[in-house]
Amino acid sequence: xxxxxxxxxxxxxxxxxxxxxxxxxxxxxxxxxxxxxxxxxxxxxxxxxxxxxxxxxxxxxxxxxxxxxxxxxxxxxxxxxxxxxxxxxxxxxxxxxxxxxxxxxxxxxxxxxxxxxxxxxxxxxxxxxxxxxxxxxxxxxxxxxxxxxxxxxxxxxxxxxxxxxxxxxxxxxxxxxxxxxxxxxxxxxxxxxxxxxxxxxxxxxxxxxxxxxxxxxxxxxxxxxxxxxxxxxxxxxxxxxxxxxxxxxxxxxxxxxxxxxxxxxxxxxxxxxxxxxxxxxxxxxx
Amino acid sequence: xxxxxxxxxxxxxxxxxxxxxxxxxxxxxxxxxxxxxxxxxxxxxxxxxxxxxxxxxxxxxxxxxxxxxxxxxxxxxxxxxxxxxxxxxxxxxxxxxxxxxxxxxxxxxxxxxxxxxxxxxxxxxxxxxxxxxxxxxxxxxxxxxxxxxxxxxxxxxxxxxxxxxxxxxxxxxxxxxxxxxxxxxxxxxxxxxxxxxxxxxxxxxxxxxxxxxxxxxxxxxxxxxxxxxxxxxxxxxxxxxxxxxxxxxxxxxxxxxxxxxxxxxxxxxxxxxxxxxxxxxxxxxxxxxxxxxxxxxxxxxxxxxxxxxxxxxxxxxxxxxxxxxxxxxxxxxxxxxxxxxxxxxxxxxxxxxxxxxxxxxxxxxxxxxxxxxxxxxxxxxxxxxxxxxxxxxxxxxxxxxxxxxxxxxxxxxxxxxxxxxxxxxxxxxxxxxxxxxxxxxxxx
Numbered sequence: 001x002x003x004x005x006x007x008x009x010x011x012x013x014x015x016x017x018x019x020x021x022x023x024x025x026x027x028x029x030x031x032x033x034x035x036x037x038x039x040x041x042x043x044x045x046x047x048x049x050x051x052x053x054x055x056x057x058x059x060x061x062x063x064x065x066x067x068x069x070x071x072x073x074x075x076x077x078x079x080x081x082x083x084x085x086x087x088x089x090x091x092x093x094x095x096x097x098x099x100x101x102x103x104x105x106x107x108x109x110x111x112x113x114x115x116x117x118x119x120x121x122x123x124x125x126x127x128x129x130x131x132x133x134x135x136x137x138x139x140x141x142x143x144x145x146x147x148x149x150x151x152x153x154x155x156x157x158x159x160x161x162x163x164x165x166x167x168x169x170x171x172x173x174x175x176x177x178x179x180x181x182x183x184x185x186x187x188x189x190x191x192x193x194x195x196x197x198x199x200x201x202x203x204x205x206x207x208x209x210x211x212x213x214x215x216x217x218x219x220x221x222x223x224x225x226x227x228x229x230x231x232x233x234x235x236x237x238x239x240x241x242x243x244x245x246x247x248x249x250x251x252x253x254x255x256x257x258x259x260x261x262x263x264x265x266x267x268x269x270x271x272x273x274x275x276x277x278x279x280x281x282x283x284x285x286x
Numbered sequence: 287x288x289x290x291x292x293x294x295x296x297x298x299x300x301x302x303x304x305x306x307x308x309x310x311x312x313x314x315x316x317x318x319x320x321x322x323x324x325x326x327x328x329x330x331x332x333x334x335x336x337x338x339x340x341x342x343x344x345x346x347x348x349x350x351x352x353x354x355x356x357x358x359x360x361x362x363x364x365x366x367x368x369x370x371x372x373x374x375x376x377x378x379x380x381x382x383x384x385x386x387x388x389x390x391x392x393x394x395x396x397x398x399x400x401x402x403x404x405x406x407x408x409x410x411x412x413x414x415x416x417x418x419x420x421x422x423x424x425x426x427x428x429x430x431x432x433x434x435x436x437x438x439x440x441x442x443x444x445x446x447x448x449x450x451x452x453x454x455x456x457x458x459x460x461x462x463x464x465x466x467x468x469x470x471x472x473x474x475x476x477x478x479x480x481x482x483x484x485x486x487x488x489x490x491x492x493x494x495x496x497x498x499x500x501x502x503x504x505x506x507x508x509x510x511x512x513x514x515x516x517x518x519x520x521x522x523x524x525x526x527x528x529x530x531x532x533x534x535x536x537x538x539x540x541x542x543x544x545x546x547x548x549x550x551x552x553x554x555x556x557x558x559x560x561x562x563x564x565x566x567x568x569x570x571x572x573x574x575x576x577x578x579x580x581x582x583x584x585x586x587x588x589x590x591x592x593x594x595x596x597x598x599x600x601x602x603x604x605x606x607x608x609x610x611x612x613x614x615x616x617x618x619x620x621x622x623x624x625x626x627x628x629x630x631x632x633x634x635x636x637x638x639x640x641x642x643x644x645x646x647x648x649x650x651x652x653x654x655x656x657x658x659x660x661x662x663x664x665x666x667x668x669x670x671x672x673x674x675x676x677x678x679x680x681x682x683x684x685x686x687x688x689x690x691x692x693x694x695x696x697x698x699x700x701x702x703x704x705x706x707x708x709x710x711x712x713x714x715x716x717x718x719x720x721x722x723x724x725x726x727x728x729x730x
Binding site: 173 | 450451520523586587590591593594595596603606607610613614617627629630631635
């Protein structure tokens with residue numbers, strides 16, 4: 001499954017857990033599937049799912065990616081957060097068709113109990129809106145960086161030293177930590193009971209990644225020709241966010257480089273315990 | 287004939303290897319003799335482990351059950367006997383190596399490897415022709431003897447060929463390559479499919495080892511002297527550890543547990559069509575390439591972590607990864623919708639854990655040794671942790687299958703064991719730390 005779908009998956013699971021009628025959740029991550037009358041919620045990620053003409057699916061169905069084609073009946077709600085939903089003439093949706101994001105096409109003959117639309121921009125971050133978003137992010141991170149630099153300068157130095165001194169080690173720890181944590185959180189979210197813990201975990205992950213990005217800014221800032229050292233880190237953070245924004249324009253390679261940089265920062269934060277201690281690696285004989 | 291054509295002829299090449307200033311020596315030049323040693327180590331270990339993973343572990347089961355027609359329980363007993371016999375031969379070989387000082391003698395190791403590879407080549411070519419239980423047992427006896435010799439000899443090459451600071455990375459390359467190739471080729475897990483692939487690989491290897499055994503070469507002499515600098519392992523500095531010490535047996539017990547958990551679960555997973563046909567034996571190349579890539583990435587990660595942090599952190603990750611992987615499998619068996627392909631995340635986490643511990647297995651035993659002790663330590667380490675655990679657990683998996691235990695019940699037991707280990711290791715580490723603090727504070 002595409003890892004970028006994880007936040008939407010958590011949102012879908014959160015919505016499913018709020019529905020008192022839902023006891024189980026089925027996740028479709030790839031391939032083509034015909035939905036059946038099996039009870040429980042269905043989350044469609046990168047897969048293609050179809051409700052055939054003579055089939056009644058209990059629902060609810062959450063669409064976070066892929067494609068859903070409804071030709072039969074859905075007794076519950078369909079909530080579209082992303083992806084493609086096509087409702088044919090022969091379709092009946094007894095519950096609510098809630099459109100939040102993605103592409104929706106409803107044939108005129110389709111019978112729908114209730115239809116609501118709350119479109120949220122979920123496309124690729126490009127154009128003025130994307131730039132504004134990046135600018136706001138850069139500004140916020142720069143403000144936090146300035147505060148961190150003043151109050152916990154030594155901790156920031158520890159994380160930055162880990163990035164500069166051992167980039168491969170920090171990248172490895174960051175990649176492994178992110179991969180494992182994301183999978184564990186998704187796994188926890190599926191129990192529904194542990195969904196709040198998973199959300200807390202995601203928040204901690206975001207904070208750690210932001211801390212890593214600030215440390216990257218600290219590294220870059222130290223190399224900028226800035227007279228006042230107090231400005232170096234915030235300016236470095238702005239430069240880092242700008243570089244990440246530029247990298248995101250380049251397909252695949254740019255994304256990988258940006259991800260690598262963020263994971264290196266995250267790894268450095270983890271191995272230094274958020275900067276509490278310098279990274280100590282074993283010194284091996286030649 | 288001009289001078290250049292003379293110098294690049296086969297005879298000239300051999301002269302060059304004998305002569306440090308010859309043309310072959312100049313070919314070695316760009317990567318250096320030490321680099322040649324690294325390449326040689328990776329080639330030997332990757333090929334040897336590939337052989338073990340495919341032909342021995344999977345081919346032997348196929349040979350016994352399908353070709354000879356023995357019951358699973360009989361094959362499981364035969365494999366347990368195979369493991370014990372190989373372990374005994376490995377320990378005897380390792381002890382002999384240490385007593386005679388062969389741990390630091392590369393030429394002796396090359397000669398022993400030549401004998402092992404030659405015998406195994408004959409065994410490999412003979413395997414598809416085995417059709418009786420007596421032939422199967424005879425094949426196992428000879429195979430266990432040669433592999434028993436091969437274990438300490440191959441694993442101890444690290445003290446001659448790889449510098450301590452590069453062992454994690456070099457081990458990662460060898461482990462990653464072995465698994466990556468095994469994931470892609472051959473697709474069919476049958477003795478008839480394995481044998482030609484292996485023979486094609488082993489015949490040239492035997493020829494090279496034969497030439498190196500029979501003639502003296504300058505670059506081999508230089509490689510053979512490297513153990514004076516590389517020989518003392520990372521965990522034997524500044525003071526070598528004793529074989530009869532917790533410093534050696536605790537990692538050995540941990541590695542035994544890891545190999546056991548892996549094999550006991552894996553054999554039943556690959557017996558389940560829904561899991562194996564969507565991953566390791568997928569008819570599409572895509573999933574198998576993803577698995578191969580995951581092996582390479584996982585091994586590289588393990589190499590970096592081992593080099594930077596040592597064995598303890600890596601063991602924590604391995605136990606955690608195995609516990610999580612088995613949890614994923616059992617949860618999928620409990621709740622996974624029928625008729626739907628299992629997600630690729632399941633085998634990918636498995637692959638990550640396997641690459642981690644294999645990298646550790648390659649580097650750990652030489653790092654717990656010196657040239658004087660490497661024979662016994664690698665024999666005990668690889669023999670007990672790697673070999674005995676794998677085959678005992680494989681036998682147990684076959685036995686559980688013959689008892690009619692369902693995959694879910696079987697994996698639930700494995701999952702319980704994996705979780706127990708994942709919890710035990712940090713607790714043991716905590717207790718050790720507490721003991722160390724208490725000892726430091728106690729009055730003289």
